[in-house]
Amino acid sequence: EVQLVESGGGLVKPGGSLRLSCAASGFTFSSQTMNWVRQAPGRGPEWVSSISSRSSFIYYADSVKGRFTISRDNGKNSVYLQMNSLRAEDTALYYCARGVGTVDDWGQGTLVTVSS
Amino acid sequence: DIQMTQSPSSLSASVGDRVTITCRASQGITNFLAWYQVRPGKVPNLLIYAASTLQSGVPSRFSGSGSGTDFTLTISSLQPEDVATYYCQYYNSAPFTFGPGTKVDIK
Numbered sequence: 001e002v003q004l005v006e007s008g009g010g011l012v013k014p015g016g017s018l019r020l021s022c023a024a025s026g027f028t029f030s031s032q033t034m035n036w037v038r039q040a041p042g043r044g045p046e047w048v049s050s051i052s053s054r055s056s057f058i059y060y061a062d063s064v065k066g067r068f069t070i071s072r073d074n075g076k077n078s079v080y081l082q083m084n085s086l087r088a089e090d091t092a093l094y095y096c097a098r099g100v101g102t103v104d105d106w107g108q109g110t111l112v113t114v115s116s
Numbered sequence: 117d118i119q120m121t122q123s124p125s126s127l128s129a130s131v132g133d134r135v136t137i138t139c140r141a142s143q144g145i146t147n148f149l150a151w152y153q154v155r156p157g158k159v160p161n162l163l164i165y166a167a168s169t170l171q172s173g174v175p176s177r178f179s180g181s182g183s184g185t186d187f188t189l190t191i192s193s194l195q196p197e198d199v200a201t202y203y204c205q206y207y208n209s210a211p212f213t214f215g216p217g218t219k220v221d222i223k
Contacts, residue, residue: 035212037160044203045152045160047212059210062117095159101207102150104171106159 002026002105004096009110012086020081020110022096030054030074033100036081038092039109048094051079064090086114118142118206120215128223135191137218139204144184148208151180151189154217155200164189165207196222 008020020036036048049070050059058070069082079096093109119142129135139149147167152160162171164180167187177192191198199222204215 039154039160044201044217045154045205045214047205047210047214050210050212061211099162101148101212102162102165102205103152103160104162108159 002098004098004105004107006094006096006107006110009094009112011113011115013116014087014114016086016114017082017084018086018112020083020094020096020112022079022107024077024079024096024098027098029077032098034070034072034079035097035099035103036070036079037095037097037103037106038090038112039095040089040092043092045095046092049081083112086112088114090114117211118145118213120204120206120213122202122204122215122218124218125216126219126221128221129194130223131194131196133194135194135198135220137189137202137220139182139187139189139215141185141187141206145206145208147183148206149180149182149187150205150207151178152203152205152214153198153200154203155197160203163202191220194220194222 003025005023035050051070067085072079095109096107097103098105121140149167151164154160168180201217201219203217
């Protein structure tokens with residue numbers, strides 16, 4: 001069974017930083033593209049970033065480019081999202097997600113709240 | 117970047133009704149179109165990919181069609197557990213844009 005467990009969310013002031021982590025199990029992590037997708041309160045899903053299996057290809061939404069950095073450690077079956085210069089509009093539930101383009105599996109999400 | 121629109125933004129139908137949701141891409145995307153269901157308080161669930169291929173485990177009352185710029189999601193017989201918001205998504209190349217959603221509830 002695929003399991004994706006996010007951690008690292010919390011309350012942070014505007015301009016602050018957070019690092020999200022996702023621990024994966026139940027599949028061959030090192031061969032899978034991983035993603036972060038967020039959903040703000042009352043809004044739909046928004047794709048944030050993707051990283052290919054060997055980190056050769058990395059993509060970001062324009063809304064986070066230059067502020068967020070995705071990375072992975074295949075030895076630890078984990079993917080990360082370093083979030084800097086956080087803004088109020090980054091407030092959302094952040095999901096770790098598996099899939100190439102489409103999202104086949106989702107974690108339960110970790111809540112990020114950016115507020116003074 | 118490709119933009120996705122959906123209509124209607126919400127609808128109310130009776131149990132057993134046929135429900136159709138439309139998604140339109142700002143330019144042709146062949147069939148790189150997925151549909152997701154988001155029930156209240158739940159994690160999104162992939163229903164359909166490649167415009168018309170049903171994800172494993174999804175009830176057969178769900179179907180998708182279309183290609184190019186215009187796509188539809190159909191629920192052939194609405195059930196109470198189908199109350200949710202439905203999103204289309206373009207997924208061929210980044211950014212993998214979601215549509216704004218269609219909220220479905222029971223009349």
